[in-house]
Amino acid sequence: MVTIHSAVLTNTRTQTFFMKTKLLITLISTLIFAIACTRNPDLSDDAAKAAGSGTWRVSLLSERGTDDTPDFSGYGFTFSSNGIVTAINGAFNKSGTWSAGSKKFNIDLGPKDNSNKPFGQLTDDWQIISVTTTEITLTDDNTTTNKLLTFTKN
Numbered sequence: 001m002v003t004i005h006s007a008v009l010t011n012t013r014t015q016t017f018f019m020k021t022k023l024l025i026t027l028i029s030t031l032i033f034a035i036a037c038t039r040n041p042d043l044s045d046d047a048a049k050a051a052g053s054g055t056w057r058v059s060l061l062s063e064r065g066t067d068d069t070p071d072f073s074g075y076g077f078t079f080s081s082n083g084i085v086t087a088i089n090g091a092f093n094k095s096g097t098w099s100a101g102s103k104k105f106n107i108d109l110g111p112k113d114n115s116n117k118p119f120g121q122l123t124d125d126w127q128i129i130s131v132t133t134t135e136i137t138l139t140d141d142n143t144t145t146n147k148l149l150t151f152t153k154n
Contacts, residue, residue, distance in 0.1 A: 046131040048100035051079035051151070055088075056136070059152035061121060063145055071118035076154060085109065087119065094119050103128055105138050122149065 056079070058072035075089045085098040085107060096109035096119070105126040109119035116123075126138035126149060133153070140147035 042103045043128040043131045044100040044103060044105070047105050047128050047136055050131055050133055050136055050153075051098070051100070051105075052081050053133075053153075054078075055154045056151040057154055058122075058149065059135075060148060060150035063121075063140075063147040065146070068118065068121060071121065077151065096123070100128075104141065105136070 055076040057076060058069060061068040061072065072087075075087045078086050078088070079098050080086070083097050083099055085096050087094040087109065094109060096107065098108070099106045105128050107122050107124060107126065109122050110116040112120040112123050124147075125141045127141050129137040129139055131137075135153070136151045138149045138151075140149075
C-alpha cells in the first residue's frame with residue numbers, strides 16, 4: 001500500500017509540474033502576443049524625412065465631419081530641415097515652425113482663431129497615423145475633435 005501511495009504522490013507532483021509549466025508558457029506567449037499587437041511604432045523619423053522632401057498640399061482637413069480642405073486650395077507647403085514650414089500660394093507666403101518627434105508631427109502657423117484662418121487650423125500637436133514618401137496622415141492628439149489632416153506630395 002505504501003508503494004501505491006508513493007506512486008500516486010509522484011504522479012500528482014509530475015502532473016502539477018507540467019500543468020504549471022503549461023500555464024507559464026501560455027502566459028508568456030499571451031504577453032508577447034499582446035505586446036506585439038499593441039506596439040505603436042514611432043513614425044516621426046519617417047515623417048520628418050518625407051516632409052523634408054518636396055512640396056506638399058493639404059489633401060484632407062476634416063474636423064467633426066466638416067471638410068475644410070478647400071480652405072487650402074492652391075497652397076503648397078514646404079517643410080525645411082531647419083524647422084520652418086512655409087505655405088505658398090502665388091505671391092502670398094505664410095511661415096511658421098514644424099517638428100517631428102515622439103510620435104508627433106507639430107505644426108505652428110500661428111494662433112487658432114478667425115484672424116489667422118485658415119492657417120490656425122493646422123497649428124497643432126498632431127499624432128502620426130501613417131507615412132509614405134507621398135502621403136503623411138495625421139490626427140489631432142485631442143480625440144474629441146475628430147480632426148484629420150493629410151498632406152499629399154505634389
